Amino acid sequence: MQKLKLIQCGVGGFGKGWVENHSTKSEDFDLVAIVDISQENLNVAGEIAGIAAENRFASLEDAIEKVQADAVLSVTPPVVHVQHARVAFANNLHLMTEKPLADTMENAREMIALAKQSGKQLAVSQNYRFNPLIQKMKTLFQEKALGEFGHGHMDFYIPADFTGSFRENMEYPLLLDMAIHHFDLIRCVTGRDIVKINVQSFKPSWSWYQHEPGLKMLMELEGGLPFSYSGDWSARGRSTSWSGDWRLQFEAGSLHFERNEISIARSEKWSAEETIEAIEAPPIERELQAATLHLFAEAIRSGQATEISGENNLASFAAVQAGIISAEENRTVDVRELIGS
Numbered sequence: 001m002q003k004l005k006l007i008q009c010g011v012g013g014f015g016k017g018w019v020e021n022h023s024t025k026s027e028d029f030d031l032v033a034i035v036d037i038s039q040e041n042l043n044v045a046g047e048i049a050g051i052a053a054e055n056r057f058a059s060l061e062d063a064i065e066k067v068q069a070d071a072v073l074s075v076t077p078p079v080v081h082v083q084h085a086r087v088a089f090a091n092n093l094h095l096m097t098e099k100p101l102a103d104t105m106e107n108a109r110e111m112i113a114l115a116k117q118s119g120k121q122l123a124v125s126q127n128y129r130f131n132p133l134i135q136k137m138k139t140l141f142q143e144k145a146l147g148e149f150g151h152g153h154m155d156f157y158i159p160a161d162f163t164g165s166f167r168e169n170m171e172y173p174l175l176l177d178m179a180i181h182h183f184d185l186i187r188c189v190t191g192r193d194i195v196k197i198n199v200q201s202f203k204p205s206w207s208w209y210q211h212e213p214g215l216k217m218l219m220e221l222e223g224g225l226p227f228s229y230s231g232d233w234s235a236r237g238r239s240t241s242w243s244g245d246w247r248l249q250f251e252a253g254s255l256h257f258e259r260n261e262i263s264i265a266r267s268e269k270w271s272a273e274e275t276i277e278a279i280e281a282p283p284i285e286r287e288l289q290a291a292t293l294h295l296f297a298e299a300i301r302s303g304q305a306t307e308i309s310g311e312n313n314l315a316s317f318a319a320v321q322a323g324i325i326s327a328e329e330n331r332t333v334d335v336r337e338l339i340g341s
Helices: 014-023 039-049 060-066 078-090 105-118 132-142 173-190 288-302 310-329 335-339
Strands: 004-009 029-035 071-074 094-097 122-124 149-157 194-202 214-221 225-232 245-250 253-258 261-267 274-279
Touching: 004 014, 004 060, 004 288, 014 029, 014 039, 014 288, 029 039, 029 060, 060 078, 071 078, 078 094, 078 105, 094 288, 105 122, 105 310, 122 288, 122 310, 132 173, 132 245, 132 253, 132 261, 149 173, 173 194, 173 214, 173 225, 173 310, 194 310, 194 335, 214 310, 310 335
Parallel strands: 004 029, 004 071, 071 094, 094 122, 149 225
Antiparallel strands: 149 245, 194 214, 214 225, 245 253, 253 261, 261 274
C-alpha cells in the first residue's frame, strides 16, 4: 500500500523524539517536510530524518505551498493547534495533534467543526491508551473478571523537571498537560465518560514550577460512580508509573495497576487473608505513537473516525477544562455543560 505524505510541525523537544522514533519509521507515512520556528531544531531534525534543506520550513503555510502532502502532525504547544487546524483543513489536509487537543474549549470546538466541514480527519495522539497493560486492564474490565465495578482511584507522583520549556510556566501544568492522559485512560479502561469533577489544585513550598503542579480531585463517572485522583509533579520519593497507579474496586475484589504491573486481589468478608494473582499482559500489534499514527492513517484511508478522533477526545479535554474551572472557582463542575450535551 502506498504511503501517505506527512508534514510534521514542531521538531524540537518531544517533536525531535517523534522524528527519531515514529514519524520517520511509520509503516503508513513518509515524512516529506518539517516545520519549526527554530532553525537549529530544523537543522538537527532534518539531519536525523534525511529531510533536504529546501523541505525545512518556518511555517506550515510555506510547507504546504511547496510540498505535496496528505496530512499534518502538530507536535507543538496547545495554543498552536487551532492555527494548524485552520491551515491544514483549508488546504484539504488531515491533522493529528499531540495532546491536549487545544488550549481552550472554544478552539477545540472550532477544530472539530473545521474537520467536519472539510471532510478531513482530526485525531489526537493519546498514545497512553496503546500500552499492553492498559489494554489488558480494559479487557478485564469489559469481561467483568471481578463482577460489577463500583469505584476507582489513581495516584500520579513523578518529579518532572521541565525547566526552560513552556511547561515550567504554564498554569496547572499537571492538570492541563499530563492529567489529560489519565482522564483519557479512565475513559478508555472503564468505557465511561467523566461527568462531574471537583478539583483542589496546590503548589508545595518546594515546587520548582511557576504555578500549581499538585492536584486532589473527585470525579463522577457515567452511572454515578465515584473516581478519585491524587497527583504532584514536584513530588520526590517513590514514583508511580507514567500511566499512574490504579485501584479499581469491584464486587468480588480489586484490580491493581502499580508501577507497571497488574494484579487482582480477592478476599472474603472480615478476612485477613487475601489472594493476589499477577496478571500477564500479552503484546499488542502496535504500541504508543506507532498505534496512533496507524489509526490516523486508517481513518484517512477509510474515511471513518477513529477512537482517538478529535470529537471523541473532546470528552477527555472537556474534563480537563472543567477541572480548571473547578480549581479556580472552588466548586463542582458538570463536564457535560462544557461539551453541550
